[in-house]
Amino acid sequence: MGSNRPDGAARGGDDETRNRPDAALEADARGQERGREPPAIDVDDLRLVYADGTAAVSGVDLTVPEGEFFGFLGPNGAGKTTTIKVFATLLSPTDGEVRVNGFDVQSEPRKIRESIGYMAQETSVDPELTAEENLKFACEAYGVPRGERADRVAELLDLVDLTDVADKRADEFSGGMKKRLDAATALVHRPPLVFLDEPTTGLDPKARNRLWDYFRDINDRGTTIFLTTQYLEEADQLCDRLAVILDGEIVADGSPAALxxxxxxxxxxxxxxxxxxxxxxxxxxxxxxxxxxxxxxxxxxxxxxxxxxxxxxxxxxxxxxxxxxxxxxxxxxxxxxxxxxxxxxxxxxxxxxxxxxxxxxxxxxx
Ligand SMILES: Nc1ncnc2c1ncn2[C@@H]1O[C@H](COP(=O)(O)OP(=O)(O)OP(=O)(O)O)[C@@H](O)[C@H]1O
CATH class of the missing domain: 3.30.70.100 (Alpha-Beta Plaits)
Structure with missing residues (x-):
């Protein structure tokens, strides 16, 4: 596991005084200095061309305010994952300006990684660890203060309804349970912004509904959510606002009702x-x-x-x-x-x- 973890997050695990990563606190402070919060995501003319010449993102402009449940819709190959990876600082843009939680993706990637949660398409759950151990590991990786870890793990297990199976190894879990655990691990450091890349792909309707409840819950608590999905009903049910990406360009945006x-x-x-x-x-x-x-x-x-x-x-x-x-x-x-x-x-x-x-x-x- 670990591909989704911020590589700067393993440090400072025993700092008992901090319950939010520095970058998240700094993002708040910056907003207060300016008298307003910076948008969670602010993108100007983002372009990304892969080494083989594929232009995956071709001039995306986007602003996602704090607290919004934002949906990024598009068919296979439209450029959703590429965009989200730029936001999560896993890919460097070819051109354009991208700020996440007020930080620049090129010059402040570490601060971004500390102030976001990222649930990738591929699960980051370790099958050999129990649900509880997975969350404890994530707490350690994200530098959650030791004294807070037990409560944080219990709270998240409860939130995603896995308390009863906390001691079971993840390889015994259904696809839906693994996804719920994965989503919980993305939240251990209480990030103000969470990226969910096609989080319910392949799940049956019941498992999907449970995840939806969970996403609504964290959004109600104030977390900004950037969701990519191929499921139109999912976007309709969950999102305040949507953008549709096609061949690397946003071709429509607005609330589901307006669209x-x-x-x-x-x-x-x-x-x-x-x-x-x-x-x-x-x-x-x-x-x-x-x-x-x-x-x-x-x-x-x-x-x-x-x-x-x-x-x-x-x-x-x-x-x-x-x-x-x-x-x-x-x-x-x-x-x-x-x-x-x-x-x-x-x-x-x-x-x-x-x-x-x-x-x-x-x-x-x-
Ligand atoms: N590493 C890579 N090298 C070259 N081209 C790539 C690479 N990764 C993705 N692409 C191409 O970039 C384009 C956008 O892909 P991307 O994965 O961002 O789309 P997507 O909307 O997330 O699709 P999916 O739902 O299938 O994940 C596609 O044409 C894809 O084939």
Whole structure:
């Protein structure tokens, strides 16, 4: 274990007077000096090009205020992990300015590492240690004062609901339990900012829900959270604000509700018999249908999905048009847009991707 640990954190473990790392205290002090807290994360034109020439992040601007639950969404390979690794000072930016807790990633990496928690995609839990031993080890690595360690470990075991299995080795744990333990180890030094890189990937819904409760809990206690996820529902449930990254660039940002509003209108989901050819034909009819202005039409696994201002008012007319064309509609539902629809719009299905990005940024009206 240890890949997630701040390499500057092993020092000073027996300093009984300190219960927060110097850097976290210093971050507070800096904020007070200026009469305000610095943002938890402040990024100006971040770029990162890997040695093989891959431009993973291409000009990201971002500010995350203290206390926010911020979500960073994007498909595989979009640049989420690369960005988070720059924030955690594990990768050096090619260009741009990045401050985390008021510290510069290039010149003050150690202070950043001491004032953040980082839950990486790969678990940092040591399978041969018990849950309690894992947390004790993390306390030592992060320099939690000796006199506080027992209470801190007990508190965190309770928080992530592992008190009953504190003496069990982590290799006996389920995936969800390991993730909860991993999340707890990222918090032993009470960092004001925590990075969670796809923390619930591969977990079943029950295990995911338990982690969500835990993340909400630490955010309610004042911890800023920067979460990357591929799960749109997770982002919708947890985040105050989101940014969507695609090919290394932020293409949309806002609260989940604002992003959904910008998709515009409502969504009409239709189920059809007759396989792919029937679905393609229905999509064609929906695109040509007079009642919808600027509709986004996508072929789904069951039928077609139509996003339009007049989806509710004119939906039944479309139904009639489809039946007149000899198609069999087996299901019909009108709903508000979800983040899935936002994502579908951003990734460009049914419309030019660039136009969609502009729509989501609010730069063009529909
Ligand atoms: N060490 C590396 N060297 C070269 N290219 C890399 C390296 N790591 C990542 N990449 C590439 O950089 C781009 C961004 O990858 P990154 O892992 O940041 O994306 P991601 O959004 O986190 O995706 P995932 O959800 O799959 O982790 C991808 O094209 C990826 O293949």
């Amino acid at each position: 959904k509003r910008r998709v515009g209108g409502e969504v009409l989901d239709l189920e059809l018999d007759g396989g792919r050819s029937a679905r393609d034909r229905a999509a064609e009819i929906a695109r040509e249908f007079d009642g919808f202005e600027d509709a986004t039409v996508t072929v789904t696994e069951e039928g077609v999905s139509v996003t339009a201002e007049a989806a509710r008012q004119r939906g039944t007319d479309l139904l009639v048009a489809l039946r007149d064309a000899g198609l069999t509609v087996t299901g019909f539902n009108v709903r508000s847009p979800t983040l899935d629809d936002v994502f579908l719009a951003i990734t460009g299905e049914g419309l030019e991707a660039d136009t969609e990005s502009e729509i989501l940024r609010g730069e063009v009206s529909r």
